[in-house]
Amino acid sequence: MRRLINDPYNxxxxxxxxxxxxxxxxxxxxxxxxxxxVSKKAPVKDKVGIIIGGGSGHEPLFLGYVGEGFADAxxxxxxxxxxxxxxCYNAVKAVDAGKGCLYMYGNYAGDVMNxxxxxxxAAAEGIRVETVLVTDDxxxxxxxxxxxxxxxxxxxxxxxxxxxxxxxxxDAVKSAAEKANANTRSMGVAMSSxxxxxxxxxxxxxxDGDMEVGMGIHGEPGVRRTKIEPAxxxxxxxxxxxxxxxxxxxxxxxxxxxxxxxxxxxMDLHVAYRRVAQxxxxxxxxxxxxxxxxxxxSMDMAGMSITLMKLDDELKELLDYPCDAPYCVIK
Amino acid sequence: MRRLINDPYNxxxxxxxxxxxxxxxxxxxxxxxxxxxVSKKAPVKDKVGIIIGGGSGHEPLFLGYVGEGFADAxxxxxxxxxxxxxxCYNAVKAVDAGKGCLYMYGNYAGDVMNxxxxxxxAAAEGIRVETVLVTDDxxxxxxxxxxxxxxxxxxxxxxxxxxxxxxxxxDAVKSAAEKANANTRSMGVAMSSxxxxxxxxxxxxxxDGDMEVGMGIHGEPGVRRTKIEPAxxxxxxxxxxxxxxxxxxxxxxxxxxxxxxxxxxxMDLHVAYRRVAQxxxxxxxxxxxxxxxxxxxSMDMAGMSITLMKLDDELKELLDYPCDAPYCVIK
Numbered sequence: 127m128r129r130l131i132n133d134p135y136n137x138x139x140x141x142x143x144x145x146x147x148x149x150x151x152x153x154x155x156x157x158x159x160x161x162x163x164v165s166k167k168a169p170v171k172d173k174v175g176i177i178i179g180g181g182s183g184h185e186p187l188f189l190g191y192v193g194e195g196f197a198d199a200x201x202x203x204x205x206x207x208x209x210x211x212x213x214c215y216n217a218v219k220a221v222d223a224g225k226g227c228l229y230m231y232g233n234y235a236g237d238v239m240n241x242x243x244x245x246x247x248a249a250a251e252g253i254r255v256e257t258v259l260v261t262d263d264x265x266x267x268x269x270x271x272x273x274x275x276x277x278x279x280x281x282x283x284x285x286x287x288x289x290x291x292x293x294x295x296x297d298a299v300k301s302a303a304e305k306a307n308a309n310t311r312s313m314g315v316a317m318s319s320x321x322x323x324x325x326x327x328x329x330x331x332x333x334d335g336d337m338e339v340g341m342g343i344h345g346e347p348g349v350r351r352t353k354i355e356p357a358x359x360x361x362x363x364x365x366x367x368x369x370x371x372x373x374x375x376x377x378x379x380x381x382x383x384x385x386x387x388x389x390x391x392x393m394d395l396h397v398a399y400r401r402v403a404q405x406x407x408x409x410x411x412x413x414x415x416x417x418x419x420x421x422x423x424s425m426d427m428a429g430m431s432i433t434l435m436k437l438d439d440e441l442k443e444l445l446d447y448p449c450d451a452p453y454c455v456i457k
Numbered sequence: 458m459r460r461l462i463n464d465p466y467n468x469x470x471x472x473x474x475x476x477x478x479x480x481x482x483x484x485x486x487x488x489x490x491x492x493x494x495v496s497k498k499a500p501v502k503d504k505v506g507i508i509i510g511g512g513s514g515h516e517p518l519f520l521g522y523v524g525e526g527f528a529d530a531x532x533x534x535x536x537x538x539x540x541x542x543x544x545c546y547n548a549v550k551a552v553d554a555g556k557g558c559l560y561m562y563g564n565y566a567g568d569v570m571n572x573x574x575x576x577x578x579a580a581a582e583g584i585r586v587e588t589v590l591v592t593d594d595x596x597x598x599x600x601x602x603x604x605x606x607x608x609x610x611x612x613x614x615x616x617x618x619x620x621x622x623x624x625x626x627x628d629a630v631k632s633a634a635e636k637a638n639a640n641t642r643s644m645g646v647a648m649s650s651x652x653x654x655x656x657x658x659x660x661x662x663x664x665d666g667d668m669e670v671g672m673g674i675h676g677e678p679g680v681r682r683t684k685i686e687p688a689x690x691x692x693x694x695x696x697x698x699x700x701x702x703x704x705x706x707x708x709x710x711x712x713x714x715x716x717x718x719x720x721x722x723x724m725d726l727h728v729a730y731r732r733v734a735q736x737x738x739x740x741x742x743x744x745x746x747x748x749x750x751x752x753x754x755s756m757d758m759a760g761m762s763i764t765l766m767k768l769d770d771e772l773k774e775l776l777d778y779p780c781d782a783p784y785c786v787i788k
Contacts, residue, residue, distance in 0.1 A: 127665065127666055127685065128648040128649050128665070128666075128685070128720065128721075128759035129648075129685075129721075129722070129725055130646070130648065130685070130688045130691060130721060130725040130728070130729060130760075130761055131687070131688050131725055131728055132687045132688050132689050132728060137724065137728065140727075140728045140731050141724045141727045141728055141731075142727075143731045144726075144727035144728055144729070144730040144731030144732075144734070144749075145727045145730075145749075147730065147731060147734045147744075147747075148713075148715075148727065148730045148734070148747040148749045149747070149749075151746075182724065183722075183724065185722065185723035185724050185727075186723055190723075315461070317459040317460075317461065318459050334458065334459070335458055335459075354458065354459070354460075354461070356462070356463045357461045357462050357463050358463050360461060382479075384479075388720070388722055389459065389719070389720035389757055389759070390459075390460075390461060390757065391460070391514075391516065391719055391754065391756040391757050392516035392517055392521075392751070392754070393468065393472045393513065393514065393516050393756060394460055394461040394462055395475075396471075396472045396473075396475035396476045396479065396516075397461070397462055397463060397468060397471045397472055397475055398461060398475070399475040399476075399478065399479045400471050400472075400474045400475030400478060401475075403475070403478045403479070413478075415482075416478075416479040416480070418475075418476075418479045418480075419784075420723070420751070423722065423723070425722040425724060426720055426721070426722050426759065428459035428720070428757065429461075430461055448788075450788065453750075455786040455787075455788060456786075457781065457786060457788040
């Protein structure tokens with residue numbers, strides 16, 4: 127246990143208090159719901175409302191991506207637990223500007239149930255809410271619709287938020303999010319577990335020096351467990367799953383996200399990025415732009431994931447669209 | 458050992474290759490020196506050259522702060538080791554635009570020796586190079602000039618770089634850096650050691666569940682070692698050293714940096730930030746703005762540091778000045 131916390135039963139509230147104070151130029155807590163982080167600019171006139179969310183413990187996902195040109199609100203669950211329906215609904219009430227709202231989140235059963243209930247509550251008041259589930263984790267299922275959402279969330283949220291910021295209607299925004307999701311693939315590796323504040327214990331056992339390829343961000347089982355291998359070999363294995371899955375082909379243009387799971391140094395992420403770039407170059411897949419850092423974490427888990435999004439002109443424009451959120455500024 | 462690396466003797470080169478590929482819109486490696494990361498905009502006409510650097514293992518410090526409106530170059534040493542004099546000199550040759558250069562780095566003996574030799578080599582060619590050492594770590598010495606530089610580097614570099622970007626001469630830029638350093642105080646706590654790639658071992662022993670208050674970013678000894686305490690108590694102890702040291706007084710306005718040392722979740726950093734904000738509010742010290750995240754790390758060390766910089770109108774303007782570096786975008 128190497129965490130720096132107070133009362134573990136109050137950790138999400140304390141985090142939210144600190145977050146909204148530290149980033150008070152961008153966000154605030156909703157007055158009537160302490161589990162909704164809203165942009166200070168929301169609701170934005172004539173714009174589709176962008177609402178993201180899910181369990182805590184993946185910071186800066188989700189709340190770090192609330193701000194101008196990005197999400198209008200994030201709905202916050204307990205650690206590794208979906209938010210309940212009420213904050214999902216309250217987020218809609220807070221950010222809807224008459225053009226409806228889009229829910230986006232990783233595909234987990236609890237989130238689907240609760241966000242769907244939030245959407246029904248909104249529908250009962252005549253507010254249209256559509257949903258796009260992120261399903262980028264290639265190893266989590268052979269069927270795409272059953273796959274989990276991991277760091278690819280970042281790309282799907284960014285693209286849809288930009289489409290909304292450009293003034294498009296809900297159908298167009300949803301369609302952009304679906305395209306981003308359809309073009310995005312991820313897979314990760316864990317070198318340690320993460321520590322649950324309430325128990326003070328790790329969420330699963332992983333011996334020091336071991337790694338598990340394909341593990342999910344809540345510790346869902348992966349492909350295989352072995353001694354930690356050289357970074358290049360790990361990257362090659364992950365790309366061996368990702369590249370044929372879409373597939374990514376010679377001549378394609380991609381955005382690359384090398385994501386840290388929380389406890390892996392930026393040094394190691396760049397060593398891994400170097401190999402990703404080498405492999406893509408060999409395969410004549412062009413890198414349009416890249417992100418390297420902690421974008422979707424699992425608290426203090428050591429590990430790394432690789433995400434590729436295949437781009438076209440529309441996705442490039444939306445990815446480059448300016449945004450100003452606490453953990454993503456693009457100018 | 459939970460690191461994801463290849464050949465530990467080649468890790469800095471591999472990191473630099475990955476870094477310059479991932480962030481190729483901002484930076485490149487100097488053609489004649491693989492240990493100098495330079496901004497693609499450098500040299501900037503009529504601008505003082507801003508050169509930062511030091512040992513590797515503290516990423517995003519130093520290379521992540523090279524870019525427009527920030528540093529023109531970072532000189533890169535091996536892990537926890539100063540760069541040698543040649544790259545310090547080569548950085549000057551690469552970024553000097555006729556107005557001289559400012560070296561800035563944390564106050565460590567090896568860095569002082571090597572950067573000073575670089576400055577002498579430049580002086581022999583008629584290029585003026587001045588130096589400002591960062592000395593923000595309050596616990597490292599009772600004498601300010603003997604203190605080490607830690608996360609306060611970020612503030613000192615940012616302020617001086619903005620002053621240079623505004624077109625001021627070397628004396629004025631140096632003076633702004635000195636003011637920022639004089640107004641900045643930091644202190645940290647470690648909950649784990651960090652792992653040296655070459656040995657595969659931690660740089661010091663710290664039992665799981667223990668913490669050391671006041672520890673340096675290379676594992677320099679702190680105030681006391683104890684079982685990990687509640688976050689609020691740790692923050693109170695750190696502020697108990699920082700606040701009287703400057704001193705920070707009622708009515709002062711400050712910038713706050715809650716810095717992660719590498720393996721501490723953003724969740725915990727915000728829990729800690731919450732307490733910093735509470736204490737400053739009680740003491741009627743106004744928070745102007747805040748930074749929360751991994752700004753100056755020690756690879757995979759679990760831990761956190763708090764930095765405060767006391768502001769005046771000039772420092773506020775310089776802190777807010779736009780910059781576009783791989784790990785700091787201010788717009």
